[in-house]
Amino acid sequence: MRMKYVMSEVLVGLWRNVTMTIAMIITMAVSLTMLGASGLIYTKVADMKQLYFENIEVSIFLDADVTDEQRSALDAQLDADPLISQATYVNKDEAFQRFQEMFRDSPDLLSAVKADQLPESYRLKLVNPEEYKTISDQYTAVEGVDQVVDQSQVLDKIFNLFTAGQNIALVAAIAMAVAALLLVANTIQVAAYSKRREVAVMKLVGASNWFIQAPFVLEAVVAGLIGSILGLGALVALKIFLFDGALSALQGLFAPVSWGEVFLTFPVMAGVGGLISAVTAWVTLRFYLRV
Secondary structure, three states: OHHHHHHHHHHHHHHHOHHHHHHHHHHHHHHHHHHHHHHHHHHHHHHHHHHHHHOOOEEEEEOOOOOHHHHHHHHHHHHHOOOEEEEEEEOHHHHHHHHHHHOOOOHHHHHHOOHHHOOOEEEEEEOOHHHHHHHHHHHOOOOOEEEEEEOHHHHHHHHHHHHHHHHHHHHHHHHHHHHHHHHHHHHHHHHHHHOHHHHHHHHHOOOOHHHHHHHHHHHHHHHHHHHHHHHHHHHHHHHHHHHHHHOHHHOOOOOOOOHHHHHHHHHHHHHHHHHHHHHHHHHHHHHHOOO
8 A cells, every 4th residue: 555655656757847857858868878978989999999909910010221141130029029929021023012901092102002012021920919119119210120010000090099989988978977966956856845844744744754655666666767768768769770780880980889789788877877866865855855
């Protein structure tokens, strides 16, 4: 009987302040959507870093007048280096073949470059790709070496942009969460004020604090859960229309977002939305009703 009463009071409370309830749900949905999206961005950037780092190569380009002795000494140094898992020597002819494959759609560029114009090089696979700077510092000054180039120098700039995007999304989610908390607190205060006489009567007849607070807390929890469901719907729409739609041509560059990852964000959003709403409502009632 008590549970039936509590649930009926929850529905009545939500409908009594329907405009504020809708505003609270929408704000909660937006903040939880941004929270879920920022979480997906964090995981995808981490996956992309791992994927790109596994395929990073460091290239050591040799001087045009490198001697056989310098080449042999460098070859021996590379073989003995514990930071290098594999070193592949690329002569001028092999470099020209790779150049032709890479720029096969640019005949003017191909006709302007001859095989003897491309330098010899070593392509290195590292045991730990994140130690590319150590390799660069170690071999730049070696005799016969013209320059050391690695792909991660470019990737670092890209990942810095992604990290900035992560931080912006997270800050926006926190800002929206604060707005949602204020709305929850305001809505609960209005609901408690409209039922102040009923609350006073329940206190007089000896109703427990839990019995008085439960309908208000559950109102906030229900609004938070509805907001998390709307947030999940927004993430589903983002996957369909953005990741699988507008950005589908870039799937080879960016780690794909799977349906499993999208739906796994729902328990997190529901938990955060429900818990934050419940705690905010309970704290508000403690200060407002003094129960």
